[in-house]
Amino acid sequence: MYNKSMNKNDLRLLFMGTPEISAYVFEKMIADGYHFVGLVAQPDHPVGRKGIIEKVPTKVVAEKYQIPVFQPAKIRLDYDFINEIKPDLVITLAYGQIVPEGFLNKVPMGCLNLHGSLLPKYRGASPVQTSLINNEQITGVTLMEMVKAMDAGKMYAKKEVVIDEDDNATTLFVKIKIAAGDLILEALPKYIDGELKGEEQDENQVTFCSIIKPEQEKLDLSLSAKELIGYIRGLSDEPGAYLYLNETKLKIYKAKMVDNSVSAEIGAIVKADKNGLYMQASNGVISLLEVQKEGKKRMDYRSFINGNQNLLGQKLY
16 A cells, blocks of 8 residues: 555555645645645636626636646536546545545555644534634644545544634635645654554544524524624634624624623614724623625725614614
8 A cells, every 4th residue: 555665656546625725725735745646626607797707716827837637516426537647645625526435446555634623622514613703712624535425534644723812714714724824734744654644533532613604694683792702703714603783684704892880782883983882792891893885895894884774772782
């Protein structure tokens, strides 16, 4: 399976990934001298109001380096291409489909996945967002074995990432992609040489996170102030958490805790002046720092207050 005399140029690698975070790691590995015989990505999709088909980020990288691209609509039904390109090893990051066992079994040196959490915590589709929603202070990336069960394989290496108070999903994804790029370059040579034996995940410590659904974007005002801020961070900058103000959607991109006071009905705006836009939560007051009214641009609270009179006492719901 392993050959200690093998160098990175001898390996026939296949990369599987779709979004920008994957493109970053893919190109970093190419720059480091790894030889890729193909890329597997989700199909290109229409973007914007005009529905113009846009290449997924990893495809742009592959075409730049003349690497063959495969974009099956359903990989569980369409992976015959693997018999043609014959990869020795597969690297996956945010591909977007469940890879079938039949595919995994065709790769002699195995299939490795870069997962955006410190497994066994947060197996599933939204580990970065969920770590923020749950107000974690540390997350990271795990290099793991791909198996039939989702994110359940052996763990080969990890890299921690500190979550700062000002981080949201956008900024944390940047930290995660940098950590993933560093981790794969550090750990892959050791894996190839057979030095990483892998550690089984403790099933008693496993937690799951699912894909963020549209209905989760609307904030639940029964949550605590801290939980509301977690959701706001986890959903920013895209797709953005929201409430309604006078039947108009108001996205909230940034907020912070003010205090633990309760002096008004939940959702009520208790301050709206140059010093802040405050909303009453169930167990405290939070300051809404950046918002966007439906049909308007994103703005700071001062600009929003200037364009919306008589906010004090109104209710977000």
